[in-house]
Amino acid sequence: MxxxxxxxxxxxxxxxxxxxxxxxxxxxxxxxxxxxxxxxxxxxxxxxxxxxxxxxxxxxxxxxxxxxxxxxxxxxxxxxxxxxxxxxxxxxxxxxxxxxxxxxxxxxxxxxxxxxxxxxxxxxxxxxxxxxxxxxxxxxxxxxxxxxxxxxxxxxxxxxxxxxxxxxxxxxxxxxxxxxxxxxxxxxxxxxxxxxxxxxxxxxxxxxxxxxxxxxxxxxxxxxxxxxxxxxxxxxxMSKSDQITNILNDNKTNILEYLAFFSGIIAFLISSGNIAVNNPEIAMKLILVMLGALLIGFSAFTLLIQNNNKKILSVIITTIIGIILIIMSNYWLN
The missing domain is CATH 1.25.40.10 (Tetratricopeptide repeat domain)
Incomplete structure (x- = not known):
């Protein structure tokens, strides 16, 4: 043009x-x-x-x-x-x-x-x-x-x-x-x-x-x-990264719970053995008390490290079992 x-x-x-x-x-x-x-x-x-x-x-x-x-x-x-x-x-x-x-x-x-x-x-x-x-x-x-x-x-x-x-x-x-x-x-x-x-x-x-x-x-x-x-x-x-972070945080919490629980179990077994040897008469009663206290303490630890309430029901059940064990220990020798 x-x-x-x-x-x-x-x-x-x-x-x-x-x-x-x-x-x-x-x-x-x-x-x-x-x-x-x-x-x-x-x-x-x-x-x-x-x-x-x-x-x-x-x-x-x-x-x-x-x-x-x-x-x-x-x-x-x-x-x-x-x-x-x-x-x-x-x-x-x-x-x-x-x-x-x-x-x-x-x-x-x-x-x-x-x-x-x-x-x-x-x-x-x-x-x-x-x-x-x-x-x-x-x-x-x-x-x-x-x-x-x-x-x-x-x-x-x-x-x-x-x-x-x-x-x-x-x-x-x-x-x-x-x-x-x-x-x-x-x-x-x-x-x-x-x-x-x-x-x-x-x-x-x-x-x-x-x-x-x-x-x-x-x-x-x-x-x-x-x-x-x-x-x-x-x-x-970014969304997937957040999901992975949440999964890792959940796994980290679970690992801490397992470590705390098994540390308590080991301590419980050692103490139980000592009690059974030194005081066999009251061994069973104290074992029940310690086991109940361990369960209650573990439940409290779980509540402290949890960022949400996903495990609240299991914590309540564990606490109730611990209380029942402590109550049972009062009647064990009777």
Whole structure:
């Protein structure tokens, strides 16, 4: 495809104003469809001359936003920053300009930049909901961007209020209800992944891949799919690790119980032997007393080292047997 200035001008002449989502959607589609001309620099040179040769009036905003879409697509943050700085005095109050600044701040990956990005996203929504402004209050792109900012915030483990997180879910579901776009499902999937909702997150990513027309975005979607599988695997391993730890702790407790019991048995046998030799008359009575005391002491030891009440019934039964043996010893010689 070759560059045709008249065709490009005709496209811009037919554009609606930036008060509705059609404006940004048409420009995005234009960039995607003519990406080879952008790579060659022909359209970029044409648009740049348009911006440089004018006083950057509101009517030239479509040229500005076309470069925004291309630089964001190429992740050219340096060029995007220059574009923002050079045009803020002209378009600084327009929602799409604030959206552009917010997107740039997200790319800086610091807590302060994320806070700025989220604040700008909130400002965009406030502007389009102001009845004095001529903007579509249901402009889905701004709501999706807010939800994306919240997702990015949480992905960095920064704290955020439950109200903001809940609002992000409400906004992105509102976007999906209005327009069936792949990027909206990706934003929802990111929020679900943060909440460890792996099944829904995986399903929404696969659906986004299926309906995405811009195939250049598919690698990013596949990366997110791998993150879901990775985090799911890590969670499963952590769960199994906790189970193994619990089993080891239970076994350690059982070993201590056995050691204590058999130590008591050995001591009991030695004492019993001495008693039987020295005092055969009362040997049986003392043996019963010591055996009962051993059982009661063992039960008390079990209660002390147990972290739960799984063996409470056996402890009670053992204690009762010990008491019965002590009581029987009082009547043994009678």
């Amino acid at each position: 070759s560059f045709d200035e008249n065709t490009v001008l005709q496209f811009y002449n037919k554009l609606p104003d930036d008060s509705t989502s059609s404006f940004s959607e048409l420009i995005t589609d234009f960039v995607v469809e003519n990406i080879s001309l952008f790579y060659k620099g022909e359209i970029i040179d044409f648009i740049s001359k348009k911006l440089d040769s004018t006083t950057n009036e509101i009517d030239d905003f479509p040229y500005f936003y076309t470069l925004v879409v291309f630089y964001r697509r190429m992740r050219s943050n340096t060029e995007l920053k220059k574009l923002i700085d050079n045009n803020e005095q002209f378009y600084g109050k327009k929602p799409l300009f604030l959206f552009t600044k917010s997107s740039y701040e997200l790319s800086q990956n610091t807590k302060k930049s994320y806070e700025t990005a989220l604040s700008l996203a909130e400002e965009c929504i406030d502007i389009i909901n102001d009845k004095e402004n001529n903007y579509d209050p249901d402009y889905p792109g701004f709501y999706n961007h807010y939800a994306s900012c919240v997702a990015a915030y949480l992905e960095q483990n920064f704290s955020i209020s439950n109200e903001q997180k809940k609002l992000a879910y409400e906004y992105i579901k509102k976007c999906i209800k209005k327009c069936n776009r792949a990027t909206y499902y990706i934003t929802l999937a990111r929020l679900e992944l943060i909440d460890n909702n792996f099944e829904d997150s995986n399903a929404h990513i696969l659906y986004a891949i299926d309906i995405e027309n811009d195939r250049a975005r598919i690698p990013d979607y596949n990366d997110l799919l791998l993150k879901v599988e990775y985090k799911k695997t890590i969670n499963e391993l």
